[in-house]
Amino acid sequence: MDRPPVWLMRQAGRYLPEYQEVKGGRSFGDLIGDPRVAAEITMQPVRRFGMDAAIVFSDILVVPQALGMGVSYGEDGPVIERLVRGMGDVERLEAGTFEAVAETMRIVREGIGDRALVGFAGGPLTLAAYMVEGRISRDLAGLRTMAMRRPEVVEALLGRISEVVGDLLEVQIRAGADVVQVFDTWAGRLPPDEYERWALPWVRRVVERIKGSVPVILYVDGCAGILEAMAGSGADVLSLDARVRLSDARARIGRVALQGNLDPVRLLGPVEGVRAGVRAMIGETGGEGHVVNLGHGVLPPTPIESVRAFVEAVGP
Amino acid sequence: MDRPPVWLMRQAGRYLPEYQEVKGGRSFGDLIGDPRVAAEITMQPVRRFGMDAAIVFSDILVVPQALGMGVSYGEDGPVIERLVRGMGDVERLEAGTFEAVAETMRIVREGIGDRALVGFAGGPLTLAAYMVEGRISRDLAGLRTMAMRRPEVVEALLGRISEVVGDLLEVQIRAGADVVQVFDTWAGRLPPDEYERWALPWVRRVVERIKGSVPVILYVDGCAGILEAMAGSGADVLSLDARVRLSDARARIGRVALQGNLDPVRLLGPVEGVRAGVRAMIGETGGEGHVVNLGHGVLPPTPIESVRAFVEAVGP
Numbered sequence: 362m363d364r365p366p367v368w369l370m371r372q373a374g375r376y377l378p379e380y381q382e383v384k385g386g387r388s389f390g391d392l393i394g395d396p397r398v399a400a401e402i403t404m405q406p407v408r409r410f411g412m413d414a415a416i417v418f419s420d421i422l423v424v425p426q427a428l429g430m431g432v433s434y435g436e437d438g439p440v441i442e443r444l445v446r447g448m449g450d451v452e453r454l455e456a457g458t459f460e461a462v463a464e465t466m467r468i469v470r471e472g473i474g475d476r477a478l479v480g481f482a483g484g485p486l487t488l489a490a491y492m493v494e495g496r497i498s499r500d501l502a503g504l505r506t507m508a509m510r511r512p513e514v515v516e517a518l519l520g521r522i523s524e525v526v527g528d529l530l531e532v533q534i535r536a537g538a539d540v541v542q543v544f545d546t547w548a549g550r551l552p553p554d555e556y557e558r559w560a561l562p563w564v565r566r567v568v569e570r571i572k573g574s575v576p577v578i579l580y581v582d583g584c585a586g587i588l589e590a591m592a593g594s595g596a597d598v599l600s601l602d603a604r605v606r607l608s609d610a611r612a613r614i615g616r617v618a619l620q621g622n623l624d625p626v627r628l629l630g631p632v633e634g635v636r637a638g639v640r641a642m643i644g645e646t647g648g649e650g651h652v653v654n655l656g657h658g659v660l661p662p663t664p665i666e667s668v669r670a671f672v673e674a675v676g677p
Numbered sequence: 678m679d680r681p682p683v684w685l686m687r688q689a690g691r692y693l694p695e696y697q698e699v700k701g702g703r704s705f706g707d708l709i710g711d712p713r714v715a716a717e718i719t720m721q722p723v724r725r726f727g728m729d730a731a732i733v734f735s736d737i738l739v740v741p742q743a744l745g746m747g748v749s750y751g752e753d754g755p756v757i758e759r760l761v762r763g764m765g766d767v768e769r770l771e772a773g774t775f776e777a778v779a780e781t782m783r784i785v786r787e788g789i790g791d792r793a794l795v796g797f798a799g800g801p802l803t804l805a806a807y808m809v810e811g812r813i814s815r816d817l818a819g820l821r822t823m824a825m826r827r828p829e830v831v832e833a834l835l836g837r838i839s840e841v842v843g844d845l846l847e848v849q850i851r852a853g854a855d856v857v858q859v860f861d862t863w864a865g866r867l868p869p870d871e872y873e874r875w876a877l878p879w880v881r882r883v884v885e886r887i888k889g890s891v892p893v894i895l896y897v898d899g900c901a902g903i904l905e906a907m908a909g910s911g912a913d914v915l916s917l918d919a920r921v922r923l924s925d926a927r928a929r930i931g932r933v934a935l936q937g938n939l940d941p942v943r944l945l946g947p948v949e950g951v952r953a954g955v956r957a958m959i960g961e962t963g964g965e966g967h968v969v970n971l972g973h974g975v976l977p978p979t980p981i982e983s984v985r986a987f988v989e990a991v992g993p
Contacts, residue, residue, distance in 0.1 A: 509946030585901035586921035605902035630825030
């Protein structure tokens with residue numbers, strides 16, 4: 362292949378009419394819990410646009426769900442029934458399994474030929490934020506205040522989450538994942554010292570556990586101030602949000618492979634702008650050690666023509 | 678003074694009991710519109726904690742208000758009555774004055790002795806986002822989509838805002854400001870190329886207009902990816918949010934004076950953590966060319982003892 366590989370975070374989902382058709386009146390939770398349906402949704406964008414990878418249609422909150430937190434999906438996003446308030450809540454966490462996502466991936470693996478299958482899990486800090494705060498706050502003040510006042514509770518929580526994230530990724534790798542991505546999406550809301558204290562060590566633990574099986578991609582939104590720390594995570598590829606230049610990242614951290622990072626808002630504008638954005642992005646890396654992607658997930662109002670232009674601009 | 682100067686963004690306001698007492702049942706808009714009351718609120722934290730500067734109690738939305746947008750302050754934050762949808766709305770913008778803030782500053786100037794008086798205005802991009810979107814979205818998609826589809830409208834809007842921001846800062850300087858801060862708070866939500874296209878030129882224009890009168894501080898939240906661009910703004914001091922290390926910033930952009938940047942969430946934890954955070958922050962700059970401050974405004978639930986610890990940890 363004479364061009365960099367390309368896929369898009371959240372490439373399956375609401376902006377696609379064929380997704381809306383399959384979804385019908387069902388909730389998001391129903392869709393990801395039904396392997397046949399989830400596999401179909403996973404493959405829809407690959408069929409339509411021909412990108413190089415399919416990412417399993419699932420959710421990072423399958424981990425809190427497996428831990429017994431009670432996760433449901435309403436119109437305004439996910440709701441977590443039982444939040445973690447203290448050590449007793451951590452001790453009561455359960456040990457679930459991941460049958461639906463594994464079966465989904467086995468079906469997709471059969472259906473996508475030699476395209477790559479991407480598995481994923483939330484990062485421990487990001488999941489802990491959901492499990493303590495319920496909804497993600499702008500500054501993660503709830504989780505961070507608990508970390509300052511009850512560090513032993515947050516450490517125990519992160520430790521337990523990390524084990525289960527590792528379990529999930531191992532299940533996905535056995536089910537056919539060619540690569541896995543850790544979405545530590547909200548860890549970029551921490552200052553660098555707190556990132557190194559409360560996010561990085563647990564990402565490292567997850568990466569170490571699966572190291573040598575498949576490559577690991579680490580994604581953090583708002584990563585411009587913590588690139589050097591992320592480069593020490595052991596991840597094979599760093600997936601960057603749009604608020605840092607790929608060329609600056611390379612100058613700062615050397616030749617780590619990068620993924621990203623066109624801003625998804627650009628796909629709400631004219632297609633010429635999408636093409637120019639893709640070309641500029643590839644120009645920053647020369648296309649080497651670069652997985653072309655967005656800096657965050659596809660937005661629901663994105664026109665289909667923008668996604669097509671994004672994929673086609675990478676090259677034939 | 679054998680220590681760096683110190684003040685805190687949003688040091689006046691809701692966390693102070695003396696503010697609550699003065700406020701009574703009045704709205705935020707009533708408070709900033711009444712110079713005697715606003716001056717009293719401005720001076721409250723200086724009286725209690727003895728920091729080195731007072732920042733006038735006002736709001737960045739006085740500019741949209743002067744432009745005739747109709748700004749009111751409800752329980753859930755500010756509401757802008759008329760939004761900018763097209764060129765006609767830009768052409769209809771009015772030219773208001775800034776009597777209340779000027780009078781507030783004259784009163785404060787008399788009342789704070791040799792402490793510094795800080796004036797401020799919103800950055801053009803940040804104000805344009807409010808005027809187009811009403812409430813600030815996570816990715817400023819509303820404003821940015823308009824910039825992609827109708828660039829001439831957004832340029833005209835930014836041009837008009839910049840003039841009035843310059844007017845406001847000149848009024849504040851005449852009324853006794855020793856330094857002014859441009860809060861381009863939400864400009865850090867743009868990718869670097871869009872920051873350089875849609876935010877920086879108008880900040881430069883504002884800085885050029887008042888250059889030579891008083892020093893200008895430029896604040897952007899989420900600035901880690903655009904430090905080099907900000908350093909080219911002409912501002913005398915760059916005020917950084919908490920998600921970048923001061924030492925990294927200095928390594929990247931050289932000896933520009935810096936302000937910041939302890940995360941305000943740290944003030945929700947134990948006071949020993951506040952003191953350690955202040956010492957670590959000063960350790961990163963050696964205290965030279967450094968105005969000690971937070972990385973964002975004081976949070977409403979902040980304990981008074983945390984603010985006292987913050988100021989005292991800088992030194993006697």
